[in-house]
Structures are given as structure tokens and as C-alpha cells.
């Protein structure tokens with residue numbers, strides 16, 4: 001997913017525009033900024049590129065999720081259903097607004113299992129938050145149907161799937177609101193940054209105010225703005241937005257390279273009958289930041305990981321099952337409700353129940369899964385070499401298993 005691989009003169013030019021004026025803040029200073037409004041320009045570009053009515057930039061993807069949740073009126077007493085496989089930011093944001101994260105199983109789409117969502121719905125459920133992990137998507141038809149039936153909000157965490165689509169619409173623009181992250185390792189980067197996207201003007205207006213201390217941004221004098229509600233400071237800076245502006249113009253290039261490199265690597269791996277691939281609800285919409293694939297058993301995948309490690313070629317292959325950032329199994333801090341300040345009682349009770357919850361269906365999927373990150377810089381020759389090494393390692397562990405080594 002790494003836009004940083006293509007950092008160049010275009011980014012430097014946009015940043016220099018801001019450095020020329022020295023106005024690093026997105027609001028105010030109308031005279032001295034000499035017409036340079038990078039954040040506004042990037043928001044317009046996001047609306048155009050992804051086909052969405054409104055975009056509110058934030059200081060991070062985590063801030064974007066927090067903002068979206070607040071703007072959607074999700075807080076104390078509300079439950080948000082989210083997957084057991086995601087980045088820690090998803091539950092951090094839910095906890096930060098006072099709501100309860102309800103973690104449920106993923107299936108071979110590597111995101112929410114719609115039946116698990118249905119099973120988790122209670123009187124307190126307010127929102128379903130699919131996380132479109134690793135460049136591809138959740139089964140949005142099924143989730144939209146559930147949300148409609150049960151009058152629930154659909155918030156898409158599309159932080160990892162910039163440029164992905166589902167049935168012709170961009171991921172992150174399909175639910176009531178959606179978010180991207182522009183942190184350093186995402187498909188396009190601002191160094192740090194994020195965005196809330198929505199087609200609902202009311203949610204946009206609230207997001208705009210929330211990210212800037214509740215300012216209504218209606219007057220010409222910032223100091224005289226009214227504060228219709230309490231907000232925070234989740235503002236992006238002009239320097240960050242400038243980097244993003246150069247990056248978003250390269251998105252089509254990134255996506256076409258990703259898709260080409262992904263196809264070449266997949267072609268090699270799929271020659272092994274024991275290898276299967278992530279279920280992608282709309283294959284044509286996969287942004288192809290990762291190639292996620294399975295071996296038949298946990299033992300075989302663990303042997304593959306060990307073999308790749310022994311050969312010193314594991315880098316770029318993510319075995320999420322044993323990873324501290326992305327899967328419930330390693331989130332002891334969440335399961336023990338280890339926070340610096342007190343959670344509300346409902347949140348604390350819910351978290352302390354997590355360690356007893358049955359995630360065997362997720363374990364069954366994640367223990368056999370690995371995601372290979374697709375680089376923008378690979379040459380065809382390098383992919384061939386990489387693929388051959390992977391194929392050989394897979395064949396080796398398969399043959400050792402069959403003779404019982």
C-alpha cells in the first residue's frame with residue numbers, strides 16, 4: 001500500500017508552495033497565505049476522485065474514525081459491531097467516544113462475517129463498522145441489508161483500501177460515512193492524516209466542527225465563530241495536506257502497478273493446488289495492496305512462516321495471527337481493559353468478557369492466512385524471483401508434512 005515509495009518532486013513542489021508563505025494552518029490568515037489552501041484543495045480532490053459529496057480531512061485515520069462516530073451520534077450506551085481482525089485504531093476510536101466495541105468473527109473475506117454480525121445484534125447495537133482490510137472489501141450488500149433491517153448505521157473503516165471499489169462505488173463512500181487513513185504506510189500518504197467521507201451534509205457539517213473545537217466556520221473572523229457543540233482538535237496541517245495532494249494525483253498509477261504486480265505473483269502461487277486465496281466480494285474492485293492467501297492448515301502455514309524466516313525472506317509477508325497490531329489474540333491490553341483513564345462501567349465490563357469469547361471461527365481463518373504486501377517498486381524479474389522462492393518454500397513444507405518430517 002505504500003505511496004511513500006513514490007515520494008518525489010511533485011510532493012516537494014506542493015510542500016514548497018506552503019513553505020513559501022509560511023502559513024502552515026488550514027484556517028484563517030487569508031491575506032498572507034496568498035491563495036494557498038492545500039487542505040481545501042485536497043478535500044475537493046477527494047470528493048472528485050472517490051465520487052462522494054463531502055470530505056473532512058483530519059490529523060489521522062484514528063481521528064477520522066473518532067470524528068465520524070461522534071458525528072453519527074454514537075457514544076455512551078451504544079454498541080458498535082466490528083471485526084476481530086483489524087488495526088487497533090478501530091476499537092480505540094469506538095472507546096474514545098464512550099461506546100462499546102463488540103468484536104465478532106471474520107470469514108475468508110478477512111472482514112465481517114454477516115452471520116456473526118446478525119448474531120451479535122442487541123438492543124444497544126447502533127452501528128456496524130466493517131473494516132476493509134488489506135485492500136479488499138467486506139460483503140457490503142449483506143451488511144447494508146442487515147443495517148437496513150435493523151435500523152443500524154453503517155460506518156466503513158476503509159483506511160486500508162483507498163481506491164478499492166464495490167460494485168462500481170468507492171469503498172468508504174457506501175455507508176453513512178467512511179474513513180481513509182493517510183499515515184505513512186497507506187496507499188497514499190500525507191505522512192499523517194485521514195479523512196471522513198459522507199454523502200450526508202449534516203454528518204459533514206458536524207465532522208467539520210468536531211475536528212476544530214466545535215467552530216461553526218460560518219464567519220470571516222475565526223475568533224468570533226460560534227460553537228454549537230464541543231469538539232476537539234483533529235486538524236490536518238497545510239504541510240500534510242500538500243503531500244497528500246501530490247499523492248492523490250498518483251493514485252491511478254499506484255493502483256495499476258499494484259494490480260499488475262499482484263496478478264503476476266498470484267499467477268505463480270495459484271499453480272500450487274493447496275494454496276487458496278482470500279474471498280473478494282467484487283474481484284474487479286480489489287485495490288491489490290496485498291495478496292492474501294491460505295494454506296490448508298495452521299501447522300502448514302506456521303511451517304511456511306518458519307521456513308521463510310530461516311531463509312531470511314519473510315519480510316513483506318504478514319502472518320497476522322501472531323501479530324500484535326491486527327488480531328484479537330494478541331490484544332491483551334484490550335482484553336484486560338488496560339487504559340490510563342477510567343472507562344465507563346459498560347465499556348469495562350464488555351472488554352473484560354472478551355478473553356472468554358469464542359473466536360475459534362476467526363482463528364480457523366487467520367491461522368492459515370498470510371498477506372504478501374505488494375510493492376510499487378518491484379520489477380517483473382524481482383517478482384519472478386520472489387514468487388519462485390515462495391513457491392519453493394510452500395512445496396518444501398507440503399512435502400515435509402506428507403512424509404511426516
Ligand SMILES: *Cc1c(COP(=O)(O)O)cnc(C)c1O
Pocket residue numbers: 060061062063086087089090131133157159160181182183192193194
Ligand atoms: C491505519 C489504519 C487506521 C488508522 O489510521 P492512522 O492514520 O494510523 O491513525 C484505522 N484503521 C485501519 C484498518 C488502519 O489500517
